[in-house]
Every structure is written in C-alpha cells, then in structure tokens.
Amino acid sequence: MLSINNEWTLLFSFFFSTKSSGPFVNLGCVFLGVKLQPDFISLILKCRLSGLIVDIFADVAVIASSAAWVEKYRQEIQFLVNKVSNVNHIKWRSSADILKEEGLDISEQKEPEPSSHSGTVKVMENDIIYLVSLEGQKTGFYADQRESRHFISTLSKGQRVLDICCYSGGFALNAAKGGASNVIGIDSSASALDLANNNIFLNNLDTQRISFVKEDSTAFMKGAISRNEVWDLVILDPPKLAPRKKVLQSASGMYRSLNALAMQVVKTGGLLMTCSCSGAMTQSGLFLRTIQGAASMAGRKVTVLRQAGAACDHPIDPAYPEGQYLSNYLLRVT
Numbered sequence: 001m002l003s004i005n006n007e008w009t010l011l012f013s014f015f016f017s018t019k020s021s022g023p024f025v026n027l028g029c030v031f032l033g034v035k036l037q038p039d040f041i042s043l044i045l046k047c048r049l050s051g052l053i054v055d056i057f058a059d060v061a062v063i064a065s066s067a068a069w070v071e072k073y074r075q076e077i078q079f080l081v082n083k084v085s086n087v088n089h090i091k092w093r094s095s096a097d098i099l100k101e102e103g104l105d106i107s108e109q110k111e112p113e114p115s116s117h118s119g120t121v122k123v124m125e126n127d128i129i130y131l132v133s134l135e136g137q138k139t140g141f142y143a144d145q146r147e148s149r150h151f152i153s154t155l156s157k158g159q160r161v162l163d164i165c166c167y168s169g170g171f172a173l174n175a176a177k178g179g180a181s182n183v184i185g186i187d188s189s190a191s192a193l194d195l196a197n198n199n200i201f202l203n204n205l206d207t208q209r210i211s212f213v214k215e216d217s218t219a220f221m222k223g224a225i226s227r228n229e230v231w232d233l234v235i236l237d238p239p240k241l242a243p244r245k246k247v248l249q250s251a252s253g254m255y256r257s258l259n260a261l262a263m264q265v266v267k268t269g270g271l272l273m274t275c276s277c278s279g280a281m282t283q284s285g286l287f288l289r290t291i292q293g294a295a296s297m298a299g300r301k302v303t304v305l306r307q308a309g310a311a312c313d314h315p316i317d318p319a320y321p322e323g324q325y326l327s328n329y330l331l332r333v334t
C-alpha cells in the first residue's frame, strides 16, 4: 500500500474545471515527472486545455475525462500516465453527460481498451487508511479536501463531531483519529457508507465512538433539531449543488437552507466547517453572503475563523480563475 499523504510523487491531481476552452496552466508535465512527448506538451501548453483529472491511488491511475480533447487524445494520455513510476493500472472514467454538452456522444462507443483494474484499492492519507472504490464518486476519492480533513483532526480532541455528507468518512475519520469523544457521519449513498464502515475497521477505530448513518442530510438535521441535539463541531460538505451558472440562484437557496439547518445543530460557541464544491458558487463570490443569509435564517451569528480551498496539488492559474471551485469556511457559531 502506498501513501498519498501530501506526497506529490504518489498523488497527482490534474484537476481542472470541465470547461475546455478557457486559459489553463499545464501541470501535467510538472507532476508526471516523466519526459513527455514535445507535441503533446506544446498542445497542452498552447491550448491551455482543461477537463482532465488524473488521481493516482497506490498503483492505479484514475483518469477522469470531461472534455472532447481528452477523449481524442486518450491513447497518448494513457501512454504517458503509464510512464509514471508505480503506475501499473489505469482506470479511464468519462463523464458522458458533460461530453454530450460538448457535442460528443460516447454512449454508443465501444470501450477501446478496458481498464486493467476495477474494484477497490487501499491508500493512506494523514495516517488514515481508506478503501477507494474505483467506481466511486469523482475519481473514487475527494483528494481535494485533504488539508481541511487534517485540520479537523487538530480541532477534535474531546469533541462531539457530526460529518454531514461524509462520503467514505474522511472528515469523520480524521475527527476520530484526533480524539473526538463521539463522531457520526451521515450520507445518503449506501455504497459510500460501505466504504466508510470498512474504513472504521481498517483503522482499528472504536465503533462506540464513530458510526455512519444512511439518511438524507436535511431529514437528519431536522430530526436532530426536533430532539434539541447539538454537536461541538459540524462539517457540511454537500455535493455540487450549482453545476453551472444558470442554476446558481436556486442552488444558493439550497445552500442557504442546508447551512441554516447545520448552524442549528451546532452548540452555542461551537464550530461549523461549511463547504461548496460548485465552481459557479465559489467564483461568484456569493458563498459568504449565502452563509450570512443562513445565519439570519437560523437566528445565529457566525464568525469566519479559517478560509480554504482545494489542497495544494490543485493549484490555481491566475489567468484561469474558472479553475477555482472549492470553498471551505470554518465558522464559529454563536
């Protein structure tokens, strides 16, 4: 098993938004650390293309494609990724819906080369072992929240922690490792919670202290409010509610409602880490205002203690602000 703990040689994330036409910094050459074909380098450098993510988990590279150019150069990309030391398998994942928006229908296409690995792989991040499903959400793992997950571990000693929309349990596991007295993770996805429950055992954690519940986040929080139940530290990391600018207004309403509920399950003086992975929301600069709207709705006051984005292997090119997608605020809630 290989570690993905802040080691750039083991985890490469060529993350970029799904927009393939904007200016874009080429990171592939830097991260790959292999000699790339000059034609390919110049193609990426000149065109500054986006729509390609490569996350490497142990010896498996997961390539997520969401742009026509990535599909077109599939063979070349696979050839190059194969050259990364330690990579023995490639899993290609195409976002059929986004590609369709670009005018490329891959539904009828025959898989040119089946992936050489399917199933799960074990990785380590922040000294925590995770089972990553290669069929799971995103590339199988939300590598982008790595630093914020670690930050949560530093705040958790003796705390009661609630991780809403927990996926494979990342924030919850860090809280438990950090000495939380009790941790609950909530997610609506059964397959995500299978991973999360596996992760409890992989890390020899006490099931009296950490557990995962399959429930809709809104229903869970409303239930907790009706029971007057509160937590010292709450994490809210919902799915992308504003996948495009057009739906930003309705998504803002959803973010506001979710955050208002989350604030009501934080004890007075407790902490809320609230996130948005919607590029449209982050780039609009409206997330903080939405949070303030939620505080008014909940009758609470909030103070921003920390502001973060994606981990450092997801750098931003100032010429390409569209690459900024993740917002993460730590709030004191009174």
Ligand SMILES: C[S@@+](CC[C@H](N)C(=O)[O-])C[C@H]1O[C@@H](n2cnc3c(N)ncnc32)[C@H](O)[C@@H]1O
Residues within 6 Å of the ligand: 137, 141, 142, 145, 149, 164, 165, 166, 167, 168, 169, 170, 171, 186, 187, 188, 189, 192, 215, 216, 217, 218, 237, 238, 239, 240, 277
């Ligand atoms: C951005 S991911 C969370 C990533 C996670 N915090 C981590 O660090 O790995 C969002 C999660 O929300 C879950 N989800 C989506 N809709 C939900 C709902 N209505 N109620 C609860 N969870 C939901 C998804 O299954 C997904 O696991």
